[in-house]
Amino acid sequence: VTALADLLVAIVGPDHVLDDADVTASYARDWTGRFVGEALLVVRPGSTAEVAGVLRACTDAGVPVVPQGGNTGLVGGSVPRRQPMVVLSTSRLTARGDVDAGAAQVTLGAGVTMADWRRHAQAGGFDAPVDFASRDSATVGGAVATNAGGSRVVRFGTMRAQVAGLTAVLADGSSIGSLAGLPKETVGVHWPSLLAGSEGTLGVITAVRLKLVPWYRHTATAMVATGSLADAVAVLAALRSNVANLDAVELILPEAMAVVAAHLGATPPVGDERTGAYVVVELADHEDPTDALMAALADLPQIHDAAVTTEGPARERLVAFRDRITESISAQGVPLKLDVAVPVGALDELMAAVRAALAAHGGRVVPFGHLAEGNVHVNILDPGDPDLLARDILGAASALGGTISAEHGGGLAKSKYLHLVRTPAELAAAAALRHALDPTGTLNPGVLTAT
Amino acid sequence: VTALADLLVAIVGPDHVLDDADVTASYARDWTGRFVGEALLVVRPGSTAEVAGVLRACTDAGVPVVPQGGNTGLVGGSVPRRQPMVVLSTSRLTARGDVDAGAAQVTLGAGVTMADWRRHAQAGGFDAPVDFASRDSATVGGAVATNAGGSRVVRFGTMRAQVAGLTAVLADGSSIGSLAGLPKETVGVHWPSLLAGSEGTLGVITAVRLKLVPWYRHTATAMVATGSLADAVAVLAALRSNVANLDAVELILPEAMAVVAAHLGATPPVGDERTGAYVVVELADHEDPTDALMAALADLPQIHDAAVTTEGPARERLVAFRDRITESISAQGVPLKLDVAVPVGALDELMAAVRAALAAHGGRVVPFGHLAEGNVHVNILDPGDPDLLARDILGAASALGGTISAEHGGGLAKSKYLHLVRTPAELAAAAALRHALDPTGTLNPGVLTAT
Numbered sequence: 001v002t003a004l005a006d007l008l009v010a011i012v013g014p015d016h017v018l019d020d021a022d023v024t025a026s027y028a029r030d031w032t033g034r035f036v037g038e039a040l041l042v043v044r045p046g047s048t049a050e051v052a053g054v055l056r057a058c059t060d061a062g063v064p065v066v067p068q069g070g071n072t073g074l075v076g077g078s079v080p081r082r083q084p085m086v087v088l089s090t091s092r093l094t095a096r097g098d099v100d101a102g103a104a105q106v107t108l109g110a111g112v113t114m115a116d117w118r119r120h121a122q123a124g125g126f127d128a129p130v131d132f133a134s135r136d137s138a139t140v141g142g143a144v145a146t147n148a149g150g151s152r153v154v155r156f157g158t159m160r161a162q163v164a165g166l167t168a169v170l171a172d173g174s175s176i177g178s179l180a181g182l183p184k185e186t187v188g189v190h191w192p193s194l195l196a197g198s199e200g201t202l203g204v205i206t207a208v209r210l211k212l213v214p215w216y217r218h219t220a221t222a223m224v225a226t227g228s229l230a231d232a233v234a235v236l237a238a239l240r241s242n243v244a245n246l247d248a249v250e251l252i253l254p255e256a257m258a259v260v261a262a263h264l265g266a267t268p269p270v271g272d273e274r275t276g277a278y279v280v281v282e283l284a285d286h287e288d289p290t291d292a293l294m295a296a297l298a299d300l301p302q303i304h305d306a307a308v309t310t311e312g313p314a315r316e317r318l319v320a321f322r323d324r325i326t327e328s329i330s331a332q333g334v335p336l337k338l339d340v341a342v343p344v345g346a347l348d349e350l351m352a353a354v355r356a357a358l359a360a361h362g363g364r365v366v367p368f369g370h371l372a373e374g375n376v377h378v379n380i381l382d383p384g385d386p387d388l389l390a391r392d393i394l395g396a397a398s399a400l401g402g403t404i405s406a407e408h409g410g411g412l413a414k415s416k417y418l419h420l421v422r423t424p425a426e427l428a429a430a431a432a433l434r435h436a437l438d439p440t441g442t443l444n445p446g447v448l449t450a451t
Numbered sequence: 452v453t454a455l456a457d458l459l460v461a462i463v464g465p466d467h468v469l470d471d472a473d474v475t476a477s478y479a480r481d482w483t484g485r486f487v488g489e490a491l492l493v494v495r496p497g498s499t500a501e502v503a504g505v506l507r508a509c510t511d512a513g514v515p516v517v518p519q520g521g522n523t524g525l526v527g528g529s530v531p532r533r534q535p536m537v538v539l540s541t542s543r544l545t546a547r548g549d550v551d552a553g554a555a556q557v558t559l560g561a562g563v564t565m566a567d568w569r570r571h572a573q574a575g576g577f578d579a580p581v582d583f584a585s586r587d588s589a590t591v592g593g594a595v596a597t598n599a600g601g602s603r604v605v606r607f608g609t610m611r612a613q614v615a616g617l618t619a620v621l622a623d624g625s626s627i628g629s630l631a632g633l634p635k636e637t638v639g640v641h642w643p644s645l646l647a648g649s650e651g652t653l654g655v656i657t658a659v660r661l662k663l664v665p666w667y668r669h670t671a672t673a674m675v676a677t678g679s680l681a682d683a684v685a686v687l688a689a690l691r692s693n694v695a696n697l698d699a700v701e702l703i704l705p706e707a708m709a710v711v712a713a714h715l716g717a718t719p720p721v722g723d724e725r726t727g728a729y730v731v732v733e734l735a736d737h738e739d740p741t742d743a744l745m746a747a748l749a750d751l752p753q754i755h756d757a758a759v760t761t762e763g764p765a766r767e768r769l770v771a772f773r774d775r776i777t778e779s780i781s782a783q784g785v786p787l788k789l790d791v792a793v794p795v796g797a798l799d800e801l802m803a804a805v806r807a808a809l810a811a812h813g814g815r816v817v818p819f820g821h822l823a824e825g826n827v828h829v830n831i832l833d834p835g836d837p838d839l840l841a842r843d844i845l846g847a848a849s850a851l852g853g854t855i856s857a858e859h860g861g862g863l864a865k866s867k868y869l870h871l872v873r874t875p876a877e878l879a880a881a882a883a884l885r886h887a888l889d890p891t892g893t894l895n896p897g898v899l900t901a902t
Contacts, residue, residue, distance in 0.1 A: 101688035102795040103825075125692045147637040158635055160644060161612055174876035180852035182792050183824040184609055186598040186648045187854060187861045187872055188899045189881040193611065193644035197637045214692055237552035241576045241665055244696055244737055286695055341633050344553040373634040374554075401631035403638060410638045421638055425625035429888060430640040436887035437880060448639045 001040060004061045004086075008043050011053035016092070018042040027068060027087045030079050032334070035412065037080030039087045046092045048167050048175055048206040055204065056173030058086050059442045066444050067200040069142025070113065072134035074337060075411025077199050077447045078142065090141050093206055099124025104212045105164050105181045110141025110205050117210065126212035129156035133326065141205045147197035149407035151248040151282075154372035156213060158407070160196035165209035168195050170202075171438040181209040199409050200444040202437050216284035219247065220293040221315050224279050224306040225271035229253075229347040231302035232277040236344065236371055243296045245285045251371035252278040253351070256325050256379075259366050263328030269318055270305040279371055280322050325368050326379075335366065335379040336386045338393050342402030344374040353396030354378055361385040361392065375406040394420055410448045418450040452491060455512045455537075459494050462504035467543070469493040478519060478538045481530050483785070486863065488531030490538045497543045499618050499626055499657040506655065507624030509537050510893045517895050518651040520562065520593025523585035525788060526862025528650050528898045529593065541592050544657055550575025555663045556615050556632045561592025561656050568661065577663035580607035584777065592656045598648035600858035602699040602733075605823035607664060609858070611647035616660035619646050621653075622889040632660040650860050651895040653888050667735035670698070671744040672766050675730050675757040676722035680704075680798040682753035683728040687795065687822055694747045696736045701773050702822035703729040704802070707830075710817050711772050714779030720769055721756040730822055731773045776819050777830075786817065786830040787837045789844050793853030795825040804847030805829055812836040812843065826857040845871055861899045869901040 001019075008017045018024050024039040040063065045051045058065045064085045068078045080087060090111040097107035104126060108117060114135040118128040130143065132150035142148075143159045144166065156162070164181040168191065177191045195203055226232045236249055252260075254271075257278055261268050271278060281297070283289035290310045297306055309315040329335050342350045351367065358365055362384020369376040383389050394404040398420035405414050418427065427450045434448075435441075452470075459468045469475050475490040491514065496502045509516045515536045519529045531538060541562040548558035555577060559568060565586040569579040581594065583601035593599075594610045595617065607613070615632040619642065628642045646654055677683045687700055703711075705722075708729055712719050722729060732748070734740035741761045748757055760766040780786050793801045802818065805827075809816055813835020820827040834840050845855040849871040856865050869878065878901045885899075886892075 100794075100796070101692060102684040104688075104691045147641075149635045153634060157608075157612065158637075160641070161608065170876075170880060174880065176874070176877050176880060178852070180794055180854075182794070182854050182857070183604060184600045184792055184821070184826050184857040185854040185872075186609075186650075186858065187856050187865060187869060188648075188650075188652075189877075189884060190598075190611070190644075190648055191877075193641070193647070194884075196644070197639075197641055199637075199639075201639075214695060216695070233553040237555075240555045241552060242737065244665060244667070286693065341635055343551075343631055343633070345551070370635070375635050401629070403631075403633050403636040405638050406633070406635040407637065414638060418638060421636075423627070425621075426627050426640075426642075429621060429625065429627060432887035433640060433645075433884055436883040 004057060004063060005041055007057045008041065008054060011057065012043055012045050012050050016044040027089065028080050030071060030073060030076060032074065035076030035079050037082055038084040039080050040084040042087045042089055044089045044092050048169060051169045051204055051206050052173040052175055054088060055169050055171055055442065059171050059440050064445050065442055067204045069111065069139035070134065070137035072138045073146060073411060074408045075413035077409055077411030077444065081446050088204060090139060096120055099126060099212065101125065103181055105209055106212060107179050107207060107209045108140050109207050110139060112140050114138045114140060114143060121212050122215055125215060127215035129162055129211060129213045130159055140208050140210065144196050144208055145198060145200055145205055146409040151250055151370060153370060154249050155247050160193065162211045163192035163196055163208055164211055166192050166195060166205055167207045168203035168205045171440060171442040176203065179207060179209045199411065199447050201434055201448050202443065214286065216286060218286065218288045219282055219284045220288065220290040220308065220310050221318055222281045222293055222297060222306055222308040223270050223318055223321065224281065224297060224303045225275040226277050226279060226302045227274055227304065228276035229351060232279050232371060233344045233347065234302045235279055235300055238300055239281060239296060243283065243292065245283050245289060247284040248280065248282040249372040250280040250322050251369050252280065252322060253367040256366045256368040257321065260321050260325045260328045263331055264320060264324065269307045269321065274304055325366065329366050329379050329381065333381050335381050336383040336389060338378040338390060339406050339408040340378060340394065340397035340402055340404060341373055341375040341406035342397055342400045346400040346402065347374055349400055350376065350397060350402065354393055357389050357392035361388045363389060373406065374402065412446055415446065415449050415451045455508060455514060456492055458508045459492065459505060462508065463494055463496050463501050467495040478540065479531055481522060481524060481527060483525065486527030486530050488533055489535040490531050491535040493538045493540055495540045495543050499620060502620045502655055502657050503624040503626055505539060506620050506622055506893065510622050510891050515896050516893055518655045520590035521564065521585065521588035523589045524597065524862060525859045526864035528860055528862030528895065532897050539655060541590060547571055550577060550663065552576065554632055556660055557663060558630050558658060558660045559591050560658050561590060563591050565589045565591060565594055572663050573666055576666060578666035580613055580662060580664045581610055591659050591661065595647050595659055596649060596651055596656055597860040602701055602821060604821060605700050606698050611644065613662045614643035614647055614659055615662055617643050617646060617656055618658045619654035619656045622891060622893040627654065630658060630660045650862065650898050652885055652899050653894065665737065667737060669737065669739045670733055670735045671739065671741040671759065671761050672769055673732045673744055673748060673757055673759040674721050674769055674772065675732065675748060675754045676726040677728050677730060677753045678725055678755065679727035680802060683730050683822060684795045684798065685753045686730055686751055689751055690732060690747060694734065694743065696734050696740060698735040699731065699733040700823040701731040702820050703731065703773060704818040707776050707817045707819040708772065711776045711779045714782060715771060715775065720758045720772065723756065725755055776817065780817050780830050780832065784832050786832050787834040787840060789829040789841060790857050790859040791829060791845065791848035791853055791855060792824055792826040792857035793848055793851045797851040797853065798825055800851055801827065801848060801853065805844055808840050808843035812839045814840060824857065825853065863897055866897065866900050866902045
């Protein structure tokens with residue numbers, strides 16, 4: 001360790017190699033406290049060249065490396081394992097380029113936060129296409145590496161779709177990629193597509209060239225009550241074909257509405273005993289889209305109650321029923337969090353399987369999510385048997401053609417379930433690809449490794 | 452050959468293994484006649500399982516395979532080399548699933564044409580997000596494999612962004628992928644992202660699950676005249692931040708306007724001796740966007756002349772000046788076609804380099820393209836020295852941070868120029884990835900192979 005530490009100090013300077021256990025402890029555990037490992041050293045390189053030096057030194061020394069951005073992940077992918085690892089923090093990679101209005105792009109260091117991406121874009125007259133709750137800590141590099149999602153995916157896609165370019169360093173210290181930001185280039189392997197969602201297993205992202213979208217100053221929000229998940233999907237289908245500028249289509253199931261309403265000390269804004277699924281719909285545009293939203297919802301027979309608001313306190317009261325669900329769950333305890341998705345037509349079957357699993361293994365479900373992607377955050381309070389609940393629910397999602405991780409990534413937590421969603425041939429091919437870029441297994445061992 | 456042919460007949464049936472040179476000749480040359488090779492056999496499998504059998508047999512026999520869709524490519528990637536190869540035609544993979552309105556997706560066999568994708572989508576109330584001129588022959592599988600672009604990329608991205616799922620077969624006959632169409636899934640290698648743009652070198656795509664977009668019934672089109680490429684980019688920047696539903700931002704340079712106007716026997720609809728760049732802007736929406744388009748253009752000081760039209764004959768007359776440029780070039784001879792892109796801020800420098808190359812090596816340029824992506828189709832009539840022209844122009848594009856192939860792919864044609872846009876480390880990493888999936892080099896040897 002001393003020899004490696006000396007090498008790393010020579011690369012990044014003494015202030016940026018941390019070995020005091022009191023200091024490194026916060027890098028060695030995730031924010032939920034469920035994943036705790038040992039940080040041999042924490043290294044904070046200040047440039048792509050320094051990242052290259054660090055990776056080359058660690059690979060030569062046979063010491064594994066875990067890249068860490070904002071450390072806001074939920075699946076243990078950004079903290080060391082029990083096996084001691086070097087934590088490569090991107091916290092100093094915070095350079096920000098000017099907003100390029102012609103290209104509608106901006107170049108950011110991997111360590112820039114999601115919130116800063118948005119603020120920087122808005123200062124240049126644009127907006128960031130991806131947003132999610134951990135925006136103040138989560139970094140753009142981490143969001144690309146985990147292919148993060150959020151509520152605007154229906155309009156703009158996940159983080160993978162936002163990457164017009166990136167630079168990254170492979171395990172052997174080779175630098176790859178470009179920040180030129182070419183929206184069209186087809187000359188072989190497209191590094192942004194490969195690295196997005198690779199969770200630090202193929203390379204360490206050091207900077208990204210991200211797309212920007214228009215900054216829509218007007219948002220209209222509706223909450224509608226439908227009789228069932230099938231009705232909610234019918235509403236989604238109508239919106240998809242009839243509405244331009246659809247910005248979000250979110251799902252709240254009755255159990256979650258009850259929990260958040262109690263937490264807020266408020267009555268649900270819409271719905272009654274007939275309601276099987278609530279849908280939150282947002283349109284964003286340069287002009288006020290409220291009339292368009294009302295018109296789109298007016299003739300849909302699946303809706304038995306609706307509230308439509310534009311900006312201001314009324315909208316804030318409405319969206320609180322979606323935005324504060326997580327907080328209302330946390331107020332009741334630490335949930336088992338399963339982040340599944342299925343084809344939207346299979347949502348009903350998924351929830352039937354969830355309820356059967358609860359009946360068999362115990363727990364109270366607080367389900368909500370992103371309707372347009374069939375993505376349900378299955379939060380279970382007081383889980384009876386977490387392992388059997390996970391087995392049954394992840395198994396049901398995959399049996400329905402769905403997935404065990406929609407937007408949280410695989411990390412460590414899902415390694416034992418990867419076989420549910422990938423065939424042996426696929427796992428073998430993925431392992432061969434990983435071995436081709438990292439033959440010594442330096443980068444994030446255990447993460448995305450089928451067991 | 453006879454032994455392999457017998458094996459293939461056993462897999463796909465005698466009607467679908469072609470060995471008559473008169474019949475296979477059309478599979479062995481591209482439509483421009485510039486790329487001609489030898490088809491050992493042409494095989495037309497009818498299912499993913501048959502594709503798997505064919506690839507396994509060819510890999511075992513040590514015979515290389517070139518996958519072929521509509522064979523509309525421009526870089527020689529879909530026809531055999533001089534070295535005899537088996538042509539794997541996807542022409543029988545034409546199954547079409549129902550339009551899934553809730554997901555806004557559809558499943559199509561790889562051999563379905565781009566035009567049929569659109570027709571099928573529209574029959575279900577949606578539209579296809581990608582369109583380009585060879586739509587009647589080009590297949591969706593080929594378009595994904597080459598990451599095709601076209602004029603709507605500014606709104607929806609290239610083909611890579613449309614793939615919600617795919618099935619493919621690796622060289623060893625392993626099947627990978629899924630057609631569930633999950634917009635969010637992060638559990639390791641994302642096969643659609645990896646296969647898109649791989650030009651048949653990593654696997655053979657057999658079916659795709661493609662996104663659909665709203666079918667906007669109203670289009671407004673403007674042609675504006677600006678003083679320079681820099682002014683055109685300023686117009687682009689304003690449109691990007693101020694306009695919703697921007698569907699196309701196309702570029703016509705004065706040399707191309709002169710050629711197409713002469714071909715049409717018409718006067719350019721806008722512009723005069725001041726005009727350095729024409730821009731064609733389209734908005735598409737559920738409601739008529741003509742007023743929004745006129746408002747967006749009204750205050751832009753870079754525009755010295757503009758024509759705005761809505762649907763009907765007036766619009767058709769206007770768009771003919773963009774759509775019929777290729778035809779007007781072909782009427783004058785076979786051009787040298789270079790498909791370059793640069794960051795939009797570097798377009799002026801690119802065209803200066805193009806004109807310098809013409810002065811040095813001879814030829815007349817007819818340049819046009821897709822402004823929003825900095826993508827210029829550098830068509831050169833009567834090229835003096837095509838090799839030196841290509842060397843200088845591709846070199847200039849890459850020196851400006853651009854690329855040697857924006858939407859035509861690398862194919863065979865660009866292999867000797869790949870070093871201009873990828874470092875030795877990147878080429879080595881790409882080769883390692885390819886070798887990991889195709890260790891025997893069965894799939895499309897020579898294509899995307901740096902020389």
